[in-house]
Amino acid sequence: MRRWLGLALVLLVAQSTPGASVLPGLTSPLGILKDAISAPETLDYEGTKVIVTYRGKNLEAITVAELHKRPYAYRMEYLSPEGIAGRILVDTGEESWHYEPSVHLVVRGPSLGRRNPEELNALPENYHVRLLGIERVIGRPAYLIDLVPKAEGVQRRFWIDRATGLILAWQESDAERGVFFASTFTRIAFARDLPVAMFRFRPPARARVVDLRAEGVRLVRLSELAQRAGFRPVAVAELPPGYRYQGGGISRFGGLGAVVLRYGDGASAVSLFQVPARRMAFPPGGEVVRFDELGARLYPFGYFRVLMWERGGILFAAVGSVPLATLAAFVRGTDPSGEEQRVTAAARATGLPRDGILLLRDRGATFEEILRTSADRRVKPPPSLVEVVERFHDQIRLEGPQR
Amino acid sequence: MRPHIERLLSSFLDEEVTSEERREVEALLRRDPEVRALYEDLRRTRDLLRALPERSLPEGFVEEVLRRASMERGPGFRFLWTVRDLFRSVRARTVLVAAAVCALLVVGVGPLLRTEWERLRAGEVGVEFVVREHTVLVSRDPLTDRAYLGVVLTDTNLQLAGEHPRAQGQEASR
Numbered sequence: 001m002r003r004w005l006g007l008a009l010v011l012l013v014a015q016s017t018p019g020a021s022v023l024p025g026l027t028s029p030l031g032i033l034k035d036a037i038s039a040p041e042t043l044d045y046e047g048t049k050v051i052v053t054y055r056g057k058n059l060e061a062i063t064v065a066e067l068h069k070r071p072y073a074y075r076m077e078y079l080s081p082e083g084i085a086g087r088i089l090v091d092t093g094e095e096s097w098h099y100e101p102s103v104h105l106v107v108r109g110p111s112l113g114r115r116n117p118e119e120l121n122a123l124p125e126n127y128h129v130r131l132l133g134i135e136r137v138i139g140r141p142a143y144l145i146d147l148v149p150k151a152e153g154v155q156r157r158f159w160i161d162r163a164t165g166l167i168l169a170w171q172e173s174d175a176e177r178g179v180f181f182a183s184t185f186t187r188i189a190f191a192r193d194l195p196v197a198m199f200r201f202r203p204p205a206r207a208r209v210v211d212l213r214a215e216g217v218r219l220v221r222l223s224e225l226a227q228r229a230g231f232r233p234v235a236v237a238e239l240p241p242g243y244r245y246q247g248g249g250i251s252r253f254g255g256l257g258a259v260v261l262r263y264g265d266g267a268s269a270v271s272l273f274q275v276p277a278r279r280m281a282f283p284p285g286g287e288v289v290r291f292d293e294l295g296a297r298l299y300p301f302g303y304f305r306v307l308m309w310e311r312g313g314i315l316f317a318a319v320g321s322v323p324l325a326t327l328a329a330f331v332r333g334t335d336p337s338g339e340e341q342r343v344t345a346a347a348r349a350t351g352l353p354r355d356g357i358l359l360l361r362d363r364g365a366t367f368e369e370i371l372r373t374s375a376d377r378r379v380k381p382p383p384s385l386v387e388v389v390e391r392f393h394d395q396i397r398l399e400g401p402q403r
Numbered sequence: 404m405r406p407h408i409e410r411l412l413s414s415f416l417d418e419e420v421t422s423e424e425r426r427e428v429e430a431l432l433r434r435d436p437e438v439r440a441l442y443e444d445l446r447r448t449r450d451l452l453r454a455l456p457e458r459s460l461p462e463g464f465v466e467e468v469l470r471r472a473s474m475e476r477g478p479g480f481r482f483l484w485t486v487r488d489l490f491r492s493v494r495a496r497t498v499l500v501a502a503a504v505c506a507l508l509v510v511g512v513g514p515l516l517r518t519e520w521e522r523l524r525a526g527e528v529g530v531e532f533v534v535r536e537h538t539v540l541v542s543r544d545p546l547t548d549r550a551y552l553g554v555v556l557t558d559t560n561l562q563l564a565g566e567h568p569r570a571q572g573q574e575a576s577r
Contacts, residue, residue, distance in 0.1 A: 037545040051551050064550045076553045083569035089553040098557045107560040112542035112552050183548050210564040251536040256525045271537040281526030301534045319537040
């Protein structure tokens with residue numbers, strides 16, 4: 001099945017010319033990738049895209065007509081499989097409108113259109129970024145960029161249109177699942193100016209309209225999150241290699257509020273949700289996975305995975321499209337036992353006051369990061385505690401993600 | 404005899420006088436033989452009444468009086484009377500007590516049941532809730548496919564909007 005997935009992509013990537021490793025006049029592979037991320041902000045296009053990925057234990061092929069108007073507007077018209085045929089998603093860059101014709105339903109939701117290229121800054125630290133050559137995709141010359149994780153993680157390959165900088169195809173794979181995601185345009189046309197009307201949406205007559213735009217709060221400090229949420233979230237003590245805390249927030253659905261802490265390594269992201277177990281039960285089903293004495297449940301959802309476990313009266317959910325080992329690290333990292341001793345040990349090892357360690361923990365720092373930051377401090381003139389905290393703040397890019 | 408003195412003496416016998424009235428009565432009794440005679444008559448009459456045997460009312464007398472009164476006083480009074488009748492029946496009394504206990508249980512246990520229902524309901528959509536939130540969060544990431552995120556967002560929209568979603572991946576194992 002994995003071979004089929006890989007083969008499907010290979011067949012779609014026509015007339016390849018592998019081995020072109022020396023390409024004079026090019027910017028760096030990372031530069032090509034960064035340009036590709038911002039390319040849609042300067043282009044209008046419409047094309048047909050085929051996406052192949054897992055759905056449960058089976059593969060699913062999705063065909064979508066994708067229209068884009070610069071800088072952030074999209075219109076997706078899903079053509080297959082049958083279950084989503086006719087579905088429309090119009091994203092204005094500010095909000096999204098989803099129309100489901102089978103139930104005559106309109107859902108107004110948040111926008112998915114904007115990207116933050118700054119997220120790529122952490123890439124070189126955790127990934128090898130290589131240019132493998134130039135291949136042809138739907139008849140267009142494309143740079144083939146390979147992104148290989150330095151630790152266990154997801155490998156990505158991108159075919160980037162040499163003329164426009166747009167990503168024409170990509171695939172994702174890991175050691176556990178092989179190739180688990182492939183996406184490629186089978187047809188594309190660049191337009192000077194697509195009509196604005198295509199990116200506006202007016203609900204059809206008598207359609208039921210549901211508003212799911214409710215946006216949560218974005219905060220950084222766990223103490224602030226605790227005040228808003230009404231319970232104390234657990235600061236992760238250990239993270240998978242390369243991952244850093246990127247900010248937190250509160251997500252709401254109806255009367256349910258969950259604290260979400262966001263972690264990333266520059267390419268992959270994991271969201272860690274925490275909600276008091278008295279407010280949310282385990283979802284039904286899922287595959288039971290054991291970590292020592294702790295039982296967790298794994299729920300696949302498309303190419304995302306959700307791992308849920310309960311500890312200390314809190315129900316945790318780690319979500320991402322990452323290997324199971326990466327999600328498992330969050331299970332270990334949320335064990336609160338020994339926190340006090342580790343704070344004391346970190347204070348002793350770094351020479352920082354205990355309150356300073358607690359302050360860093362409140363900002364999502366792991367003990368390993370605290371020790372590493374402190375080691376950096378030793379080779380420079382000793383700054384004040386405030387400077388240490390602020391430097392740490394900058395280092396782990398604590399600006400909460402903006403929606 | 405002045406009516407005022409008769410009323411005062413009667414109250415004095417029933418011990419329903421103020422200290423000032425008591426002093427006034429005692430002074431009158433000391434200096435006025437006519438008042439003293441009247442006082443003795445009143446006292447004997449009272450003692451005689453107290454000596455009479457107590458007679459009970461005929462059975463149903465009070466009920467009959469109240470029933471007739473209720474017919475004159477309107478439906479509210481008749482309702483109270485009906486409730487009183489119900490409590491006279493052992494069987495009806497048992498049913499009413501059981502109903503009261505149930506009402507107390509509903510008031511007391513209801514919030515607990517509601518909390519548990521909400522907890523289970525949150526669990527029912529828990530996976531879709533966290534996946535949808537994660538999808539919105541990672542949409543900011545550069546290396547994500549908009550078209551695919553759109554599939555996930557719209558799939559979760561259906562579940563959260565209360566519509567029957569298309570067969571989801573995790574449902575195969577549910």
